[in-house]
Amino acid sequence: MDPALHRVVVLVLDGAKPLDVGIPAQVFSNRPSMPYEVHVCGAKPGPVTGGDGLSYHVADGLEAFDRADTIFVPGYRSPADTEAPQVVVDALIAAHQRGTRIAAISTGAFALAQAGLLDGKRATTHWHYTRVLSERNPLVRVDENVLFVDEGNVLTSAGAASGIDLCLHLVRRDHGVALSNHVARRLVAAPYRSGGQAQYVPRSVPEPLGDLFASTREWALGHLAEALTLESLARNARVSPRTFSRRFVEDTGYTPMQWVLRARVDLARELLERSDLGVEQIAARVGLGSDANLRLHFHRILGTSPTEYRRTFSSPTSPS
Incomplete structure (x- = not known):
């Protein structure tokens, strides 16, 4: 084991759901660009029946x-009807204490909640199970309207695809946005979806409008140096500012100008x-x-200054 590598278990x-297992294994797989190593374990060595x-x-x-x-x-599978083995719960508690x-x-x-690691904290899970988790x-x-929640050393995410967002968030937290963006390109994934983005929109959103908004966000990313306004964004999307603002919040969890500000900070x-x-x-x-x-x-x-951020992240690992 290389002590310089961050060990992900x-x-x-x-x-266990195959996609949920595969996401962190794929994101953090060791390669020249990734200072991580991945190990897979069970409650005990040997066969495990998956989903x-x-x-x-x-x-x-x-x-x-x-x-x-x-x-x-x-x-x-079936978290509402089953509990994690007590030996797993005890091991999670001990790891958290370390x-x-x-x-x-x-x-x-559900396993983290069973161990008491979520008590007093915000958390999320797949929208289908948020009520059960809360009850x-x-x-x-429990917050059912987010992709993931970061509570420091305890994090939770929604359905499977949001696990990618959570993993990219951790890479970004550990090593900066450049490496996170590189990993996203390798995975052919969205480079940044905030944890506050809605995980599930129960109402129907017209597909052509969603396509226009996606192209408008892409257009905005190429024009961040310019004076972007709600009116100019809505004009690009060919809808009224009021409609654009309302639908944008539904899609992203941010107002248009909050999203632009975060995009500018991310580019910085x-x-x-x-x-x-x-x-x-x-x-x-x-x-x-x-x-x-x-x-x-x-x-x-x-929560930091540009100078301090540069000092921390100015020597990224060469991508591969």
């Missing part, structure tokens, strides 16, 4: 937690990582005008 429980007609054979038991930096608990980061994908949140665990503040992060441009030059290039304005929004959104 994926726990496979009975009924969707698949089964697993794991070489390691829960002793793998002892060397983990991050533990993933993938979703599993300071290990623990993340759940989809219904994996069974009244101390957990990448320029801080990958260029030698000064803070004032970067502020102008991303459309924030002055270095003071960039520092203000950078601190509000990320």
Whole structure:
């Protein structure tokens, strides 16, 4: 085991969903660009009956937690009718007490809740199970309208695809936006969907309008240095500002101008990582005008300064 690598352990429980298991294994797989290594374990070594007609054979038991930096608990079938084995619950509690980061994908949140790791915290799971999770665990503040929730060393995500968003968020948290964007390109995934984005919209959204909004977001990303307004975005989408604003919030969880601001900060992060441009030059290039304005929004959104961010992330690993 290379001590320089961040060790990710994926726990496979009975009924584990194949996609939920595969997402962290794929995202964090070791390669020249990725300072991670992945290990898969079960409650004990040997065969594990999975969901969707698949089964697993794991070489390691829960002793793998002892060397983990991050533990993933993938979703599993029938969480409302089954509980995680007590030995798994005890191992999760012990890992949490050691300071290990623990993340759940989809219904994996039920195991974290059973261990008490979500008590007093915000959390989410697949929208189909949010009510059950809330009713069974009244101390957990279940949010059914988000893709993932980051509570520091305990994270939860919604349905399977949002597990990709959670994993990219952790790469971004660990190593910056440049490496996260590189991983997203490798996965052919959206480079950034915020945790606050709605996981499920129960009403019908006309498909042509959604396509227009996607193209408008892409257009905006290419024009961040310009004076973007609600009116100019709506004009590009060929709808009224009122309609654009309402539908945009439904689609993304942000107002149009909040989304533009975060896109500008995200671009500033990448320029801080990958260029030698000064803070004032970067502020102008991303459309924030002055270095003071960039520092203000950078601190509000990320809780740090551009200078400190550059110091932390200015030497990204070469992509591969």
